[in-house]
Each structure stands twice: as structure tokens, then as C-alpha cells.
Amino acid sequence: MERSEEIGKENGDSEQKQSVTDGSICGYESLDRLLSANLQPQVCQEVSRLLLGLSCGQPLQSIAIPESAKSLSSEHDFDLQAFSFCADKELLRESRMVRVGLIQNSIVLPTTAPFLDQKRAIFQKLKPIIDTAGALGVNILCLQEAWMMPFAFCTREKRWCEFAEPVDGESTQFLQEFARKYNMVVISPILERDVNHGETIWNTAIIIGNHGNIIGKHRKNHIPRVGDFNESTYYMEGNTGHPVFETAYGKIAVNICYGRHHPLNWLAFGLNGAEIVFNPSATVGELSEPMWPIEARNAAIANSYFVGSINRVGTETFPNPFTSGDGKPQHSDFGHFYGSSHFSAPDASCTPSLSRYKDGLLLSDMDLNLCRQLKDKWGFRMTARYELYADLLARYLKPDFEPQVISDPLLHKKSS
Numbered sequence: 001m002e003r004s005e006e007i008g009k010e011n012g013d014s015e016q017k018q019s020v021t022d023g024s025i026c027g028y029e030s031l032d033r034l035l036s037a038n039l040q041p042q043v044c045q046e047v048s049r050l051l052l053g054l055s056c057g058q059p060l061q062s063i064a065i066p067e068s069a070k071s072l073s074s075e076h077d078f079d080l081q082a083f084s085f086c087a088d089k090e091l092l093r094e095s096r097m098v099r100v101g102l103i104q105n106s107i108v109l110p111t112t113a114p115f116l117d118q119k120r121a122i123f124q125k126l127k128p129i130i131d132t133a134g135a136l137g138v139n140i141l142c143l144q145e146a147w148m149m150p151f152a153f154c155t156r157e158k159r160w161c162e163f164a165e166p167v168d169g170e171s172t173q174f175l176q177e178f179a180r181k182y183n184m185v186v187i188s189p190i191l192e193r194d195v196n197h198g199e200t201i202w203n204t205a206i207i208i209g210n211h212g213n214i215i216g217k218h219r220k221n222h223i224p225r226v227g228d229f230n231e232s233t234y235y236m237e238g239n240t241g242h243p244v245f246e247t248a249y250g251k252i253a254v255n256i257c258y259g260r261h262h263p264l265n266w267l268a269f270g271l272n273g274a275e276i277v278f279n280p281s282a283t284v285g286e287l288s289e290p291m292w293p294i295e296a297r298n299a300a301i302a303n304s305y306f307v308g309s310i311n312r313v314g315t316e317t318f319p320n321p322f323t324s325g326d327g328k329p330q331h332s333d334f335g336h337f338y339g340s341s342h343f344s345a346p347d348a349s350c351t352p353s354l355s356r357y358k359d360g361l362l363l364s365d366m367d368l369n370l371c372r373q374l375k376d377k378w379g380f381r382m383t384a385r386y387e388l389y390a391d392l393l394a395r396y397l398k399p400d401f402e403p404q405v406i407s408d409p410l411l412h413k414k415s416s
């Protein structure tokens with residue numbers, strides 16, 4: 001029995017305390033594990049049907065993980081899970097199966113350590129996890145937002161800008177090796193320094209092709225101004241639009257973290273033809289956890305594509321306390337980054353989530369034909385009435401816009 005399960009057996013009070021200190025849910029790594037450990041198999045199946053949906057009318061299938069990969073995951077202490085989304089066989093198209101991977105991780109060294117040591121320690125930690133993904137035949141792999149540094153943007157201190165790297169910098173070079181070695185597309189969300197434009201800093205995802213080439217980049221479109229997410233101190237709203245990258249394994253796009261709260265952002269990647277949209281994130285329980293399982297899944301349904309959601313794990317403590325104008329007393333950390341990375345499919349099914357507190361690698365096989373099958377079935381694109389919304393948005397942007405409100409004439413009549 002693993003430690004977290006033992007903790008789950010303890011009484012209510014200590015469960016509560018434990019979930020705060022180690023990020024578990026009443027001693028379990030995830031809600032899915034809590035449910036499967038506590039519900040009768042038949043009840044659990046019914047609950048899973050409602051929570052995770054069905055894939056081709058069946059519960060989502062797990063993929064058997066080879067012993068070699070299992071030992072890597074226990075040796076390096078990361079959660080490893082693998083699932084397969086199903087699609088109908090078509091008569092006129094070959095199926096387009098791809099294996100996609102998501103990595104979530106905590107930082108390694110304290111945030112007081114020299115910056116280069118902090119970054120290199122993350123490289124070292126990620127090596128065996130990326131090797132496991134490569135050995136398991138992952139075609140497209142995505143890392144978490146700003147994976148090469150602590151998420152220091154709560155502090156507003158400018159010294160963290162030192163972590164920013166050019167698109168072809170050390171972090172990209174580190175990942176290019178794996179892309180070549182495993183013939184794998186890698187998405188690398190980093191803090192970018194644009195040396196050709198006055199050293200401007202961006203929050204950027206770099207798309208590395210399966211030959212180790214840089215296909216392109218996308219800069220985070222929506223920058224949060226909520227809670228401790230003081231990111232607007234560091235970088236501006238991105239200027240790359242909504243690019244879709246045509247790779248050897250399908251058309252992919254990246255909606256970085258806070259962009260997931262913006263349905264039009266998701267829509268735009270869909271309109272440009274994305275088949276998989278990745279959402280590399282850094283977000284904490286107190287702020288966003290109830291939203292997390294909903295937004296990506298809704299985007300996958302509404303836009304008929306797959307979504308890979310990734311969140312970092314752990315609590316990152318900074319040397320100097322900070323405040324964020326939300327009335328809270330000064331503090332030194334964001335709170336707990338709750339991991340819980342998962343995939344959502346266009347047919348409304350989704351995988352169980354990775355651990356809420358442990359590093360992890362989540363794999364999923366998906367037939368990209370499912371995207372068009374869902375478009376044909378539900379016709380969301382066909383019935384979208386974009387012209388109505390284009391017209392409303394065009395009017396809304398004008399200074400003389402007036403909301404279309406029809407008031408009940410009786411509302412303003414004096415009663416006799």
C-alpha cells in the first residue's frame with residue numbers, strides 16, 4: 001500500500017491536515033484514485049461514466065505499461081499513466097493514430113539556489129521522464145508552462161527575468177536532442193527573451209519538430225492579473241495570433257495557461273484547423289481547481305479537437321514575501337500547484353488525471369480522425385452562425401456600442 005493510501009485510512013482531521021501539507025486529496029493522489037479505492041467496482045464504473053465519459057461507448061481503455069517504464073517511474077518517483085481514446089474505423093480514410101505525452105513536475109532546488117543550478121537541476125530531473133516518453137514511442141510531447149524555472153512571477157522582482165532565453169537557447173537545445181533521438185515533436189513553453197527586439201520578454205511555447213528543427217513559436221495571448229499571478233509585470237500579451245503547426249503527427253496548437261479562460265482563444269485555434277491543442281499551465285488550487293476539469297474539456301467538445309492540459313506540481317517558496325493587492329497578508333508562495341494533468345477528447349470523454357502532488361508522465365493514444373467524426377456528428381462548426389458573432393463583436397468594439405437590451409416597459413412604470 002502506498003503512503004498516500006495509508007494516510008487515506010486515517011481519521012477526518014488528519015486527512016484534512018495531510019491534504020493541505022502534501023497536496024493529496026484525503027491521502028489520495030487524485031480524485032479518480034480516491035473514487036476507485038472507495039467505491040464498489042460497479043458504482044465506480046457508473047461514476048466514471050458520468051465523470052469521464054465513454055469512448056466509442058466503452059470506458060476509456062488503459063494502455064499496458066512495460067515493466068522497464070514502470071521501473072523508471074518508481075526509480076525516479078513519477079506518476080505514469082497511459083490511456084487510449086477510441087474512434088470509429090472509416091472506409092475512406094486510414095486511421096491517424098498518434099501517441100501524445102504530457103509532463104508535469106515540481107522544481108528541484110530551492111529558489112534561493114544560483115539560477116543556473118536551478119535550471120540545470122530541472123533538466124536533470126526531466127531527463128528520465130522524457131526518456132521514458134521516448135522509449136514508450138511518444139510522437140508529440142508537451143512540457144508545462146515556463147518549465148525551465150520556478151514560477152516566480154508572483155514576486156514582481158525583476159531578477160527572475162534572468163531566466164529568459166532566446167528561442168534557440170539552452171532549454172531548446174536540451175530538448176532538441178530528445179526530439180532527434182526519439183523522432184518526437186516537443187513543445188517547450190519557456191520564458192523567452194527576444195534579442196532582436198530590444199530584449200523583450202515573452203511567455204512563449206516553442207515547437208520543436210521531430211528532426212530537432214524549430215518549427216515555430218507561439219506567445220501567450222492572455223496575461224493574468226488575478227491573485228498572485230503578477231505576470232503582467234514581466235511580459236505583454238503575445239503578438240503571434242493563433243498559429244497551428246502542421247507537424248509530422250498532426251496539426252497542433254498551444255493555448256498557454258490563462259488563455260484557457262477565453263473561449264474565443266480556443267475557438268481561434270480551432271478555426272485555424274488544430275487537431276490537438278495543448279494547455280501548458282501553472283495554476284494553484286485555491287484559485288482555479290474547480291475550473292480545471294471543465295474548461296479544457298468544454299473546449300475539446302465545442303471545437304472538435306483533443307486538448308492536453310498540464311499543470312506544474314508542488315509549492316514554490318520565494319525568499320522575499322510579497323503582496324498582490326487582494327487584501328491577503330504578505331506571503332512567500334503562490335500556494336500549491338495541483339498537477340492533475342489530463343487529456344480531453346472531442347467526444348466529451350477524458351482521461352483520469354495525473355497525481356495532484358507528484359511529477360508525472362501521462363500518455364494517450366488518439367486517432368485524430370475523431371475530430372472530423374465529431375464535426376460530422378454534432379455539426380458545431382456548421383451550425384455556429386459566426387456571422388452573428390462577427391457582427392456583434394464588430395459593433396462591440398466601436399466606442400458608441402450600446403448593449404442590445406429590451407427592458408420590460410412595466411419595470412419603470414410607477415405602481416398606481
Ligand SMILES: NC(=O)NCCC(=O)O
Pocket residue numbers: 145224229256257258259281282283284287288
Ligand atoms: N500561469 C497563468 O496564467 N496562471 C493564471 C491562473 C489561472 O489561469 O489559473
